[in-house]
Amino acid sequence: MIVIFCIICHLMFVSGSSLSDQVHQTPSEKFCKTGDKPQISCRHEIQDYTRIFWYKQSTDHQMQLLGYMNVNDGYPETGANVKINGGATKGETCSLTIEGVNTSSSGVYFCAASRTGSREAYFGQGTKLTVLDPDAEVQPPTVKILEPSKKECKDKKGKKKKTLVCVASDFYPDHVSVSWTRNGQNITDDIQVSTDAAATAKKDGKNYKITSRLMVPIKDWVEPNINFTCTVSFFNGKSNIKKNTTYTTKGIDYPVITRESYIKITQNAKISYTVLILKSCLYAALVCFLVWKLQRKRGKQTK
Template sequence: MFSPVHTFGSLFIWFSCQVSAVIFQQSPPQIVKDSTEVQINCSHDDTSLSIMLWYEHRTVQDSLSMTLIGSGYDTSAPNYEGQFEQQFKLTREDAVRGSLIIRKANPSQSAVYFCAATANNNQPAYFGQGTKLTVLGKEDGLNITPPTVQVLRPSSKECGNDDAPKKTIVCVASGFYPDHVSVSWQVDGEAVTTGVATDNAALREDDFYKITSRLRVSTKNWFNPETVFTCTVSFYNGTHTETYSDSLHGEEGGGMTREKYLRSTQTAKLSYGVFIIKSSIYGACVAFLVWKLQRSAGKQNH
């Protein structure tokens, strides 16, 4: 967890790694049409954290940007950063409940909105889980489209190192819109997280999105045709979340495991040793023959 300091008037906010100390609840993800009013609610369980803050987290030119929208005590009017007061409205019910209202949402405001809370100056700010918002543009003409999921077999050239040979299984989810997705892996129906590497965010390709996830497994697991590897993509379609999956089985036998590699090298060493011995014997025989012929020729000359 990073810890930069953000300034709001005389208020300094520190992003704390102690986010688990306070329990937050934020509105679920939303997909709305252009010019729609959007309300994102937030609540937490610590009455001592009377200052509530709202942040906009979005991608700007391939980099992530965390921008403070505004904050305030429950007993006073909120303060806004820059021109945000024209676009947003912050409301409070009490010390632990508040809302962020986007007056007329537009596609440029598609982002993840985080609610945070702190007690006073120089105290850690605790963050909620965030609410992802997608605003559909009028001119886009795009429909909500679920992903196509495909699991790809490892490259035959991949063998890892001798101590821990690995295979990489790749999952590609493509052709979906918008980018409300998450990716998970299962091996024989059991969820796995070790060895999983998923793109930080879906990439836009023309009108749709694509995301890739990789699962590294041991060659022992991969070279077992009874093992089933499944990639599951959860996609939020604006009303509920649906799952889309693809699976493949491990391969039959084969594969350069460490044991097989050691056996093959031992066999190669033995074969090379036999070759050297045979070559030596052959060389000795040739030398003996040459000597004998030379001796025979010498006797004839005499």
């Protein structure tokens, strides 16, 4: 058990290694109902690695060791309610069967390949498992893009920009991902794109919502006919379907001034100027009157 504990502790430090590319886990996403026995498979192509560990990451990101396979022998953890079958050597397939499924079984399941006596272990890509609510139906999202506020003009660093907000709503379950394109080209800049870390459930718990924000540089915003497309990929239990919507920039709109509007503007300007002159004259007359009155008062005091 000490070796197992050390391996699990070390997982977080080696999951980014290139050897993780040789650990293959399927499927990446899966739905099931209460009482089902979903199965997840894992195999690796790493020489001399003869152990495969299984664990679950719950929605609060806690890690639970479910058990492991050593060569051809499975060792599930007590109370984990799983079966581990197959083989753990190079090229063999190890399967995890989850029994007694209920809503608490939802989470992300990972396999990790390891070598006997070593503390290194390499992650698979993970399988997101959702136990469906019997009262909810699988449904794809509705997607829309919200225009930026007219008052928005600069980001926190003082750079001019506008922000488009993509909202995907009313979908179930929460198996979605969001991406953006500019005229068909993928936008991968993390500074330009900010997406919610996870979809959030509405009050009824049967529908989800997720938002993604795209910071559009002002140089693109002032150009017309640039297409920014938000694409939401939704797993419906069988395949990923895509829902998208596009916002097209309008560019800078210069107002057209007609002869009538020009005459009206100049007339208003003349009236405003005349009123200003009259006010100035009245003010000057008042000052002159006060000065004359003050001088007269001083003259009487002198006599």
